[in-house]
Amino acid sequence: MIDPLLALAFAVHSNKGVYALLLGSGVSRSAGIPTGWEVVEDLIRKLAVLKGEQCEPDPAAWYRATFGEDPDYSTLLDNIARSPAERSQLLRSYFEPTEDEVERGLKVPSQAHKAIAELVVGGYVRVIVTVNFDRLIETALEAAGVTPTVISTPDAAVGAVPLMHARCTVIKLHGDYLDSRIKNTAKELASYDKRIDRLLDEILDQFGLVVSGWSAEWDHALRAAVERCKSRRYTTFWTVKGDVGEAAKRLIDLRQAEVIPTEDADSFFSAVAEKVAALEDVARPHPLSAKVAVATLKRYLENPGQRIRLHDFMMDEVERVLAQSSDRLLSPHDEYSDEELQRRVRKYEAAVESLLTLMATGCSWETGENEGVWVKCLQRLGDPEGPRAGKEIWLNLRYYPLLLATYAAGIAALNSRRYVVARRLLTETRVRIRDEDHVLAEQLNTWSVMDGRAAQTLPGLERHYTALSDHLFEVLRDPLRETVARQADFEESFDCFEYLLALVYSDLKADKKYIGAPLGSFVWRYGYEPERSVIHKLDREIKGLGPNLPLLQAGFFGGSLDRLSAAKGRVDQLVHASSWR
Numbered sequence: 113m114i115d116p117l118l119a120l121a122f123a124v125h126s127n128k129g130v131y132a133l134l135l136g137s138g139v140s141r142s143a144g145i146p147t148g149w150e151v152v153e154d155l156i157r158k159l160a161v162l163k164g165e166q167c168e169p170d171p172a173a174w175y176r177a178t179f180g181e182d183p184d185y186s187t188l189l190d191n192i193a194r195s196p197a198e199r200s201q202l203l204r205s206y207f208e209p210t211e212d213e214v215e216r217g218l219k220v221p222s223q224a225h226k227a228i229a230e231l232v233v234g235g236y237v238r239v240i241v242t243v244n245f246d247r248l249i250e251t252a253l254e255a256a257g258v259t260p261t262v263i264s265t266p267d268a269a270v271g272a273v274p275l276m277h278a279r280c281t282v283i284k285l286h287g288d289y290l291d292s293r294i295k296n297t298a299k300e301l302a303s304y305d306k307r308i309d310r311l312l313d314e315i316l317d318q319f320g321l322v323v324s325g326w327s328a329e330w331d332h333a334l335r336a337a338v339e340r341c342k343s344r345r346y347t348t349f350w351t352v353k354g355d356v357g358e359a360a361k362r363l364i365d366l367r368q369a370e371v372i373p374t375e376d377a378d379s380f381f382s383a384v385a386e387k388v389a390a391l392e393d394v395a396r397p398h399p400l401s402a403k404v405a406v407a408t409l410k411r412y413l414e415n416p417g418q419r420i421r422l423h424d425f426m427m428d429e430v431e432r433v434l435a436q437s438s439d440r441l442l443s444p445h446d447e448y449s450d451e452e453l454q455r456r457v458r459k460y461e462a463a464v465e466s467l468l469t470l471m472a473t474g475c476s477w478e479t480g481e482n483e484g485v486w487v488k489c490l491q492r493l494g495d496p497e498g499p500r501a502g503k504e505i506w507l508n509l510r511y512y513p514l515l516l517a518t519y520a521a522g523i524a525a526l527n528s529r530r531y532v533v534a535r536r537l538l539t540e541t542r543v544r545i546r547d548e549d550h551v552l553a554e555q556l557n558t559w560s561v562m563d564g565r566a567a568q569t570l571p572g573l574e575r576h577y578t579a580l581s582d583h584l585f586e587v588l589r590d591p592l593r594e595t596v597a598r599q600a601d602f603e604e605s606f607d608c609f610e611y612l613l614a615l616v617y618s619d620l621k622a623d624k625k626y627i628g629a630p631l632g633s634f635v636w637r638y639g640y641e642p643e644r645s646v647i648h649k650l651d652r653e654i655k656g657l658g659p660n661l662p663l664l665q666a667g668f669f670g671g672s673l674d675r676l677s678a679a680k681g682r683v684d685q686l687v688h689a690s691s692w693r
Contacts, residue, residue: 117383121391122370122391127571130319131236131321136325138327139224140158140374143219144209144218145244169435229258237280238279239275239315240321244286261273261280262281263281269311277636285304285310285418304333304334322349339363351377352373352374405429405470416481429659433467436459439496442459442460445502445506460509460512465515468520468591469594470518472596475521475522476525487541493543494514496511508559522612524605527601531665532666534666543555553620558580578631604646610632612644613632614631616679618682618683622678622679629683654677656661659671659673
């Protein structure tokens with residue numbers, strides 16, 4: 113039987129973003145954050161000091177002898193600190209490190225938190241549910257360059273970006289220790305606000321689950337949420353150390369969970385991250401070959417006398433991509449299944465990865481001498497050899513490498529303000545589809561490559577409105593990391609490219625009275641902060657620069673502000689009609 117840890121690594125790797133983490137106090141244990149019972153024992157010691165008595169060596173026994181009942185975390189906290197605000201202040205010392213603790217590496221992110229952050233950066237984990245009050249997971253994520261959406265109150269659950277669209281969401285079921293509304297007592301833990309319950313139901317129904325460091329003994333409302341979820345869409349993996357408590361055992365049996373014995377959260381999450389990274393390495397070209405290829409390209413770009421070598425070098429890489437994704441390997445006549453779609457997508461992505469980095473590098477540094485090379489690369493990708501008959505979904509998917517390469521080149525060009533390069537790519541590149549020549553921007557987009565229903569079958573995209581666009585955002589991040597280093601710049605350039613593609617598409621279709629345009633992630637990304645969206649950014653640039661807008665100066669829309677404004681009006685109307693849904 114396969115090791116459940118290996119099964120988990122395979123599941124997380126092949127179902128990107130599908131698995132949510134459920135973290136208990138055990139995950140923060142190695143960081144020096146005390147468990148609930150350790151807090152109880154410490155509070156008993158403080159209570160004994162106030163009474164002028166000695167409770168050692170067994171604080172719990174002293175408490176029973178003194179008060180005639182077993183010590184209980186909830187009861188003790190409720191008696192010592194009557195209000196939520198008082199409890200919050202009392203608990204600060206257990207979660208905030210002193211200078212000495214920082215020097216000793218205590219109450220700072222552990223190996224487990226850092227490994228989880230790696231999985232988030234790789235796009236493998238998007239949702240983290242925790243019963244912990246500490247901020248270690250948020251700190252680890254921010255150190256890795258990810259600013260998570262944090263939901264620690266019912267109000268935040270209502271106003272947050274939808275789970276399927278956020279890069280990472282951390283749900284702190286019991287609150288944050290700095291918030292006076294934290295949940296500690298049995299009464300507070302007995303039930304959740306209905307808004308939190310709805311969010312939990314959505315997660316437990318739509319995501320797989322990896323449970324670590326949670327005993328399930330005290331959290332009655334969370335236990336009830338797990339019990340009422342009937343879906344078994346994805347496997348539940350549950351880590352255990354030593355004997356399993358009755359509450360956890362019932363939930364494990366109910367979810368038919370895969371049990372993974374482990375020593376601690378640090379070793380478990382480190383192992384998962386390492387194995388997922390190993391699987392990713394298998395699917396990718398050797399990193400050294402990609403680095404050598406980029407270094408070679410840069411040498412050609414620096415020397416104008418190497419134009420022929422640059423051309424041949426890039427065309428050889430394009431031919432390699434076409435050979436690795438040919439109809440001989442991916443027949444257009446095969447029967448459709450969601451699994452086959454996912455296999456083909458992975459195959460195309462592995463084949464084109466080095467080319468994406470090369471296209472991004474070339475278009476980022478292009479000075480005007482080699483623009484035709486990048487156009488020719490796209491044109492060759494847009495004319496794959498093979499039969500013109502077969503299942504429509506496979507025939508359309510042939511152009512997925514072209515779509516990826518177009519996005520990589522366009523995003524890099526916009527990020528480097530190479531607007532003329534971007535214009536030539538979108539409006540001068542001609543591709544042959546169904547034995548007819550088309551301008552690339554008029555024919556190629558996420559719609560034409562994969563219909564919405566098929567895109568939603570990709571792992572983690574089940575309810576995404578812009579499923580393939582969201583997938584491209586994750587796939588393209590690593591190949592463009594050298595040319596677009598900052599996450600914020602990548603996000604802005606990605607949205608600018610998709611918005612520009614929609615505008616050019618609308619402009620090209622204007623005389624045909626075609627209603628529609630390919631909308632992407634920019635539609636929803638700043639739903640709660642519309643002033644940050646690319647739509648409003650272009651509004652401000654048009655108002656400030658008018659006909660001197662760099663896009664117009666580069667020849668987009670024939671240099672006409674009227675054509676741009678007309679296309680923008682049509683696309684913005686579509687965005688408005690789509691975003692309210």
